[in-house]
Amino acid sequence: MKHIHLIAPSGASLDARSPLAGIEWLRQQGLEVFNTDCVQRVEQRFAGTDAERLAEINQLANLSPEMTVLAMRGGYGLHRLLPDIEWGAIAKAIQNGLQICGHSDFTVFQLGLLAKTGAITLAGPMLNFDFACQGEQGEGVIPNALMWEHFQTAIKERKLDCAVNTPQPYLGKLSSGQTSGMLWGGNLTVLAGLVGTPYLPSSQQTQGGILFLEDVNEHPYRIERMLMQLLDAGILSNQSAILLGGFSAYRLYDNDRGYTLESAINTITKRLPGNIPVLTGLPFGHQAEKLTLPVGAQAHIQYDATGFTIHSQW
Numbered sequence: 001m002k003h004i005h006l007i008a009p010s011g012a013s014l015d016a017r018s019p020l021a022g023i024e025w026l027r028q029q030g031l032e033v034f035n036t037d038c039v040q041r042v043e044q045r046f047a048g049t050d051a052e053r054l055a056e057i058n059q060l061a062n063l064s065p066e067m068t069v070l071a072m073r074g075g076y077g078l079h080r081l082l083p084d085i086e087w088g089a090i091a092k093a094i095q096n097g098l099q100i101c102g103h104s105d106f107t108v109f110q111l112g113l114l115a116k117t118g119a120i121t122l123a124g125p126m127l128n129f130d131f132a133c134q135g136e137q138g139e140g141v142i143p144n145a146l147m148w149e150h151f152q153t154a155i156k157e158r159k160l161d162c163a164v165n166t167p168q169p170y171l172g173k174l175s176s177g178q179t180s181g182m183l184w185g186g187n188l189t190v191l192a193g194l195v196g197t198p199y200l201p202s203s204q205q206t207q208g209g210i211l212f213l214e215d216v217n218e219h220p221y222r223i224e225r226m227l228m229q230l231l232d233a234g235i236l237s238n239q240s241a242i243l244l245g246g247f248s249a250y251r252l253y254d255n256d257r258g259y260t261l262e263s264a265i266n267t268i269t270k271r272l273p274g275n276i277p278v279l280t281g282l283p284f285g286h287q288a289e290k291l292t293l294p295v296g297a298q299a300h301i302q303y304d305a306t307g308f309t310i311h312s313q314w
Helices: 017-028 035-039 050-061 077-084 086-094 104-117 145-157 188-193 220-232 261-271
Strands: 004-009 032-034 067-069 098-101 122-123 159-164 176-187 208-214 239-248 279-281 293-294 298-304 307-313
Touching: 004 017, 004 035, 004 050, 004 188, 017 032, 017 035, 050 077, 050 086, 050 176, 050 239, 077 104, 086 098, 086 104, 098 104, 098 145, 104 122, 104 176, 104 188, 104 293, 176 188, 176 293, 188 208, 188 220, 220 261, 239 298
Parallel strands: 004 032, 004 067, 067 098, 098 122, 176 208, 208 239, 239 279
Antiparallel strands: 122 293, 159 307, 176 298, 298 307
16 A cells, blocks of 8 residues: 545545645655645535535546545535546556545445445544544544554555454344345444435345444444434345444433333334344444445454454455
C-alpha cells in the first residue's frame, strides 16, 4: 500500500482540522495521498454538490489499480447519487485490483455495488475519525493499533483473521458451531433504508450469508424496530449467522425502566430460527477499534459460548 486516493461522497467535514491531521498522519507513514482538495468542499451539509460528488465516485473507474480509495467521512449524501453511479465500470476497476474502503453512510454504496455487480469492497476506517483522532483539547491522538494493523493486512494481503473473546449469550439452540457464507452488511440504519430497493443485495445473493451490523446515535428501541423490519422482510432468517458490532453513543431514559440494548437483541433472537447464532462484540462500527471487513467475500466463522473467530481471504 503506497497510494491513498481520498473521496468525500457524503457529509462535509465537521472540523476543518480533522482531514488535514489525517492526511498528515498517512503521509508520515510513507503514503502518497491524492485528491486532498475534496476534504474542503462544502455545499449545505454535503461535501460538495451532488454533481461534484457523483463525478468523483464515477472517476474511480479510471484510477490505477495500485490505489486504495478512502472515504473522508459518513453522514448522509450518497443515497442521492445511486441512480447515476456507473456500477459496472467501478466493478471492473475493482476486478483489476482497486480497493475501496469506508463505513457508515458508505454502506449504501457498498451494498448497491454488491447488489448490481457482486464486487467486493472494504468496510473499514475512514479519514476523519480513524486517522485524525482528536483528544478533548484538540490534540492529535495516535490511530488505534488494531485498526491500523487490520487495515494494512486487508490492503496488502487481502485477508481477515480475528478472534473475539467475548461471552456469547445469543447462540439460540446451539452451544457451538461453525459456518461459511458471504460476509455482508454495514450500518443498520442505512441497510434498513434499502429494503425494497434495487440497491439491497437479493435474497438469492445473501442466502446463507454472514450479516454484520453496527450503528451510532440510535436508541435501542430504534435498533429493535429496524431489526424487526429486517426480520419481517425475511432477511435475518436468510442468514447462517448475524454479527453485531458497536452500537454506540445512545442515551437511555428513565421511562425505559430497564429496557436496554440487550433487551432488544433478546427480543429479536427469540423470533429467529434457533440454528442462527447472533454473535456480539465484533470490533466494528463508530469506534476506534475496528476491523476491515470484505463486503461480498466468502468468510468462515467458528463460535462457542466464549467467543468466535472470523476468517476470510479474497
